[in-house]
Amino acid sequence: MKSPVSRLLATLFILCVLFLVYKSFFPTSVHAPRTGSRAKPQRSGRDTPSRKVPKQQPLPGNASKGDCNALGVTCDSSYFATWQWPKDDTCAVGVRNGYPIPDPRCTPGGAVPNLDAEILRDPQWRTKCIRNCQSTEKQKHVTYAWYGMVAPTENNGSTQVCELDHLVPLELGGADGLGNIWPQCGPAENVLRDRFFKRKDLVENYLAAKVRSGEMPLEEAQRGIATDWTQYLAAAAQSKRNR
Numbered sequence: 001m002k003s004p005v006s007r008l009l010a011t012l013f014i015l016c017v018l019f020l021v022y023k024s025f026f027p028t029s030v031h032a033p034r035t036g037s038r039a040k041p042q043r044s045g046r047d048t049p050s051r052k053v054p055k056q057q058p059l060p061g062n063a064s065k066g067d068c069n070a071l072g073v074t075c076d077s078s079y080f081a082t083w084q085w086p087k088d089d090t091c092a093v094g095v096r097n098g099y100p101i102p103d104p105r106c107t108p109g110g111a112v113p114n115l116d117a118e119i120l121r122d123p124q125w126r127t128k129c130i131r132n133c134q135s136t137e138k139q140k141h142v143t144y145a146w147y148g149m150v151a152p153t154e155n156n157g158s159t160q161v162c163e164l165d166h167l168v169p170l171e172l173g174g175a176d177g178l179g180n181i182w183p184q185c186g187p188a189e190n191v192l193r194d195r196f197f198k199r200k201d202l203v204e205n206y207l208a209a210k211v212r213s214g215e216m217p218l219e220e221a222q223r224g225i226a227t228d229w230t231q232y233l234a235a236a237a238q239s240k241r242n243r
Contacts, residue, residue: 068129071119075133077177079110080226085178089148093182097230100196102182106146107167109226110180115173117211117218127170134176140164144183151183161188163197167229168222169204172211203229206236 081104091106112130119125143164144151152162162185168174184197192198207225210216224231 067124067126071122071124071129073115073119073129074112075130075176076113077110077134077175077179078113079108079175079177079179080223081108083108083110083179086146088145091143091146091148091182093147096228097233099199099230099233100184100186101228101230102167102184103147106179107143107182108179109167109222110175110177111168111173111222112175117214120171120173120208120218121212130170130173130176132176135178135181137164140178140181143178143181147183149183149185152185158192160192161185161195165197165200168226169208171204171208172222172225173218174222199233200229202236202240203232206232206239209239 086106091103094101094103115130141151141164149162155162162183164181165184166174166176167180167182170176174180184200186196188195203225207216207221211218211221
C-alpha cells in the first residue's frame, strides 16, 4: 500500500503532465492582448451603420446662434411655384443671353418667408444664419442627378467648374431648400473669374446692395433673379466699373 506522501507526489506529477499538455495545445501568449497595440475589430460593409445626415447644421464662423435667433430668422422655404421632388435626368438647363438658367420646374427658386429687407440691413445678419440649415452639402449633390450631370471630382480653387448655386442667393434671403438649388457649371476653358457662377455672383452682390440701400424692393430682386438672373448682368458690370 502506498503512503499518503507517495500518493500526493503521484497526483502532483500527473497534474504537471496535464498542465504541460494543455500548454502545448493552447498557448495563452497568442491570445494575450498587448497594451496600446490592440487593433479595433473591423465591421463588414453590411454591419456598418449608415451615417445619418443631420437635418440642421451647426452655425459656423461668426454667426452665433444667439444673434441669428435674436433676428427671428427661421429656416423654412417658400418657393415661387409648386415644387415636387424631381426624378433623375428630368431637368434641363436653359440658356438666356448666352448663360445657363435652371429648369423652373425643378428649381423655381424661393425665399425664407420671414426674412425681410430690415433683417438684411441688420449688422448681426450673416448668410451663415441660413446656410446649410435646411439641406446639407451632401444632400444638395442630388441636384446633379436631377439635371443628368455627374459631380466633378476636382472642384475647388482654380479647378472649380461647378457650383451648387442658390438661385435666389442667401444674401437676398434665398431658401436653403432643394427647390432653390441647381448645379451651375462651366465653362471649364475660362479662367475662374469668368465662369458662369462667378458672373452670377456679380449679379447677386449688385442686387443685394440695391436692396440694402432701399433702391429695389426685396421681393422684386428675389423674383427677378429667380426668373432670369442674366437680365441684370449689364447693370451689375456697370455698377462694378463705377465703384
